[in-house]
Amino acid sequence: MLSVIIPTEGVEQPAVATLAALVPGAAAGVIREVLLVDRAGTDVIERVADVAGCGFLTSQGSRAAAMAAGAKQARSPWLMFLHAGAVLDAGWIEETQQFIQRVSTSNRPRAGIFRYARSPYDESGFGDGLKHMIRLITGPKADQGLLIARDHYDRLGGYAPDARRSEARLLRQLGRSSRTLLRSRIIVA
Numbered sequence: 001m002l003s004v005i006i007p008t009e010g011v012e013q014p015a016v017a018t019l020a021a022l023v024p025g026a027a028a029g030v031i032r033e034v035l036l037v038d039r040a041g042t043d044v045i046e047r048v049a050d051v052a053g054c055g056f057l058t059s060q061g062s063r064a065a066a067m068a069a070g071a072k073q074a075r076s077p078w079l080m081f082l083h084a085g086a087v088l089d090a091g092w093i094e095e096t097q098q099f100i101q102r103v104s105t106s107n108r109p110r111a112g113i114f115r116y117a118r119s120p121y122d123e124s125g126f127g128d129g130l131k132h133m134i135r136l137i138t139g140p141k142a143d144q145g146l147l148i149a150r151d152h153y154d155r156l157g158g159y160a161p162d163a164r165r166s167e168a169r170l171l172r173q174l175g176r177s178s179r180t181l182l183r184s185r186i187i188v189a
Contacts, residue, residue: 001029001030001031001032001076001077001078001100002025002030002031002032002076002078002079002080002096002100002147003031003032003033003034003035003070003074003075003076003078003079003080004022004031004033004034004035004079004080004081004082005035005037005067005070005071005074005079005080005081005082006018006019006034006035006036006037006070006081006082006083006084007037007038007039007059007063007066007067007070007083007084008036008037008038008039008040008045008066008084009038009039009040009084010038010039010040010041010042010044010045011040011044011084012044012045012048013085014084014085015036015045015048015084015085016048016052017084017085017087018082018083018084018085018086018087019034019048019052019054020087021087021088021092022034022088024090024093025092025093025096028093030093030096030097032075032076033054033055033074033075033076034052034054034055035054035055035056035057035070035073035074036048036049036054036055036056036057037056037057037058037059037066037067037069037070038056038057038058038059038066039058039059039060039061039063039066041058041060055073057069057070057073061161061162062161062162062166063083063167064159064160064161064163064166064167065159065161065162067081067159067167068158068159068160068161069161071150071153071158071159074150076150077149077150077151078100078147078148078149078150079146079147079148079149079150079153080096080145080146080147080148081145081146081148082145082186083142083143083145083188085188086143086144086145086186086187086188087186087187088114088145088184088185088186089117089184089185089186089187091183091184092114092182092184095182095183095184096112096147096182096184099112099147099180099182100147103149104149108178109149109151109152109155109178110152110178110179110180111146111147111148111149111152111174111178111179111180112146112147112148112179112180112181112182113144113145113146113147113171113179113180113181113182114144114145114147114182114184114185114186115144115181115182115183115184115185115186116141116144116185116186116188117185117186117187117188141168141171142167142168142171143186143188144186144188145186146170146171147182156170156173156174157170157173158170
């Protein structure tokens with residue numbers, strides 16, 4: 001049903017945190033495969049992928065290039081892009097299933113973006129509150145994850161590996177009318 005693509009920077013801890021949040025989705029049969037796409041070229045993430053039972057590939061260049069490489073390799077009709085270190089809250093499985101079902105039965109392509117949540121362990125000060133307000137005003141960011149049907153992703157041109165700010169470009173192409181802010185929260189590290 002769903003392929004999850006996670007670009008990594010060769011650091012184990014953020015990748016493991018994201019994978020741990022995905023385990024219930026794999027057990028529920030929502031996730032068909034997880035692909036870790038390492039940009040650092042070390043064997044750390046390859047070992048993580050081996051232990052976790054994930055697919056592994058390497059990619060040189062930008063994070064968008066890594067996500068494009070992962071999308072090309074993915075086998076499912078739905079794609080979920082998550083940054084390493086992003087952790088989904090517990091309600092994401094049911095909401096993802098409902099979203100996929102709703103979009104699949106309608107004639108209107110849509111993409112889902114998870115609701116941003118700050119970590120409860122982060123220090124909070126005036127600057128953090130200001131950043132949160134700016135995020136609310138400017139709209140979703142690429143680190144909030146993206147849930148999109150493969151055919152819709154392909155029609156939009158996907159992540160352009162060589163383009164500057166490719167992640168933001170794809171979100172702009174989706175526009176407000178074809179993206180849904182999901183109720184499930186994503187804690188961004």
